[in-house]
Amino acid sequence: MREKRHPLSVRKLFPLLFSGMITVCIAVLIVLFSRYVSGQIQNNVQTDTERQMDALSAGLEQEIKSMSDLINQVYYQILKTGDGTQMARDASLQDFYRQHNKQLVNVALYLKSGETVWSTEQTPALAADVVKQPWFQQAAQTIEQISFGSPQLVCREDQLTRVLVVSRYVEFTRGGQSTEGVLRLDFPVSDLDSTLERYKSTKVDYCYVLDTDGSMLYHPFRKKIASGLWEEWSMPMLADTTVQHNHAAWNIQTHQIGYTGWKLVAVRSLTDVQQQNHNLYVILWVALCATGAVLILTDLLLLRLITHPVSQLSAVMERFGVGDLSVRAQAEGIGELRALADHFNSMAERIQGLMRQVIANEKEKRHMERKLLQSQITPHFLYNTLDSIIWMIQSGEYEGAGKMVSLLAKFFRVSLSQGKDIIPLRKEIEHAVSYLSIQNIRFKDKFEFTTDIDASLLDYLCPKITIQPIIENAVYHGMEGKYDDGEIELSVHEVDGNICIAVADNGGGMTEEQIDYILHNKVVSSKRGSGVGVHNVDDRLKLLYGPEYGVTIESMLDEGTTVRMTIPKVRETDEE
DSSP states (O other): OOOOOOOOOHHHHHHHHHHHHHHHHHHHHHHHHHHHHHHHHHHHHHHHHHHHHHHHHHHHHHHHHHHHHHHHHHIIIIITTSOSOHHHHHHHHHHHHHHTTTTOSEEEEEETTSOEEEESSSSOOOHHHHTTSHHHHHHHHOSSOOEEEEEEEEEETTEEEEEEEEEEEEEEEETTEEEEEEEEEEEEHHHHHHHHTTSOOBTTEEEEEEOTTSOEEEOTTHHHHHTTSOOOTTGGGOSSEEEEETTEEEEEEEEEETTTTEEEEEEEEHHHHHHHHHHHHHHHHHHHHHHHHHHHHHHHHHIIIIIHHHHHHHHHHHHHHTTOTTOOOOOOSSHHHHHHHHHHHHHHHHHHHHHHHHHHHHHHHHHHHHHHHHTOOOTHHHHHHHHHHHHHHHTTOHHHHHHHHHHHHHHHHHHHGGGOSEEEHHHHHHHHHHHHHHHHHHTTSOEEEEEEEOGGGTTSEEESSSHHHHHHHIIIIITTTOSSOEEEEEEEEEETTEEEEEEEEOSOOOOHHHHHHHHHSOOOSOTTSOOOOHHHHHHHHHHHHOTTSEEEEEEETTTEEEEEEEEEOOSOOOOO
16 A cells, blocks of 8 residues: 655745755855955955055155145245345245244255255255255256155254155246255155054055165154064065965055155065955854754744835835835834834824925025015115206206106116016116116216127026126226226126126226125125125025026226126026
8 A cells, every 4th residue: 555645845845945055055155255265355455455555645645745835835936936135035935934844844945056045954064965965966957856855864853853855956046146956845754654654554464665766765664674673575576466475475566656756565465364354254154054044934934024014114215215205104014013114104294394394494584585685775876866966957957867867767667676586687787777877977977888798698587686786886996096988898698508797897906805805795885886795796696596606706906807797597587
């Protein structure tokens, strides 16, 4: 009689299958990984070392650039641009050294003969000794190139300081004649050391720097080398390679530092890294094998109860995180997961309400700020214009008075603009031209004004009272001191897809300090004018359109001023 066979239960089949699959996979992965890890560790070490060397090189090159900038600053801003007198040059060098004495140890200027022209050293070296120095010879022979010498010990404040000598060929005026020489700056090597110490050096992983002569510029074990306790065996093998030393594999990499001729060398033990990683992975795989069976059963039991609700909630949260504030989670799963979904939904409701409130408050704030900036108009211009009209009537100049009244009416009709903040550019230009015409009549044709306007831009929108304050500055400040020879030009053109409105005058111009003050301080155009300053106009444009728009000023003394306003091409606006 045939024995009855019982089919294998699904409840037993899945755990057996999962257990067997994971066991086989772990065994195969251990074998494959042990072969793969050796080569991968070497690649990772090389990549990691290259990344660290790139960071160190960038830091060193930044230090070198800082040194180069300082020595070039002395040459081009003191020696080249000075008035040539020894007293003025010495004073400038002393001021420079005083300002940078934390970055510099010594500053010295020599003739090509080696004679010291100026130095911060208490006892300058003899000319015969100076010309023998490698840094002096290298600088004297190379023009327009900065030389970086080997480290030296100098005495500073009764202490020996290790410095890096940076020098260059210079030309300067001495006794009324052009003279050749060498400029020398001594920088403390400690600044370079602090940059290189970011590489956490150990006996099996360290880096050092050699200068152009092959001398040790930096080494983390420099003191041990000096005392004979350490010998740098890798110096004869300066190449990107892997070598054997003391029964261990070492990776050596070199990196050239800019144009200085320095070499950054990194030495790392591959054997040590492999041993560390080998132990780590052995422990990891043992732990995985021990917990594999438990994880299989746990995954099967909790797959539906936990994984599915959590993944659903994660997807909802991801959508919520990217801005879909209306999405809500489905309350499903066991107790804690259901409560988590409910709490998330409550939080989402509160956040959505707060966001609506913040948006409303921000819109109201921006609206009030625009209104506040636009309301800074004083009646001085109206008073002055009415005084001029009365004077013209009393003087019998009825035609001129009538023209001023007409222009004034047009000016204030555009100013009101039915309460609108944004008006067509056509009306804003009409407003500005009315203002210019009134001022030209008031000041007896003291200046001429012209316009250069691209008619295709007139239907685009512009904030109200934008051009008139800039023209007001040109009238009251640019035309000051002009007698019948003043010129003001208003131009409107498209530049890089935006509208550029420029007001240019041939007045006395401004310095960079005055321009900076006008753009960044709450100054108004004039006590006689509207009271709306350039800074105000710039604020309004940035508030409406963003920081890339606004006002820029170009000016030179005795050559006039050009103020440009950049706004986007907009045909309709949203008054929020």
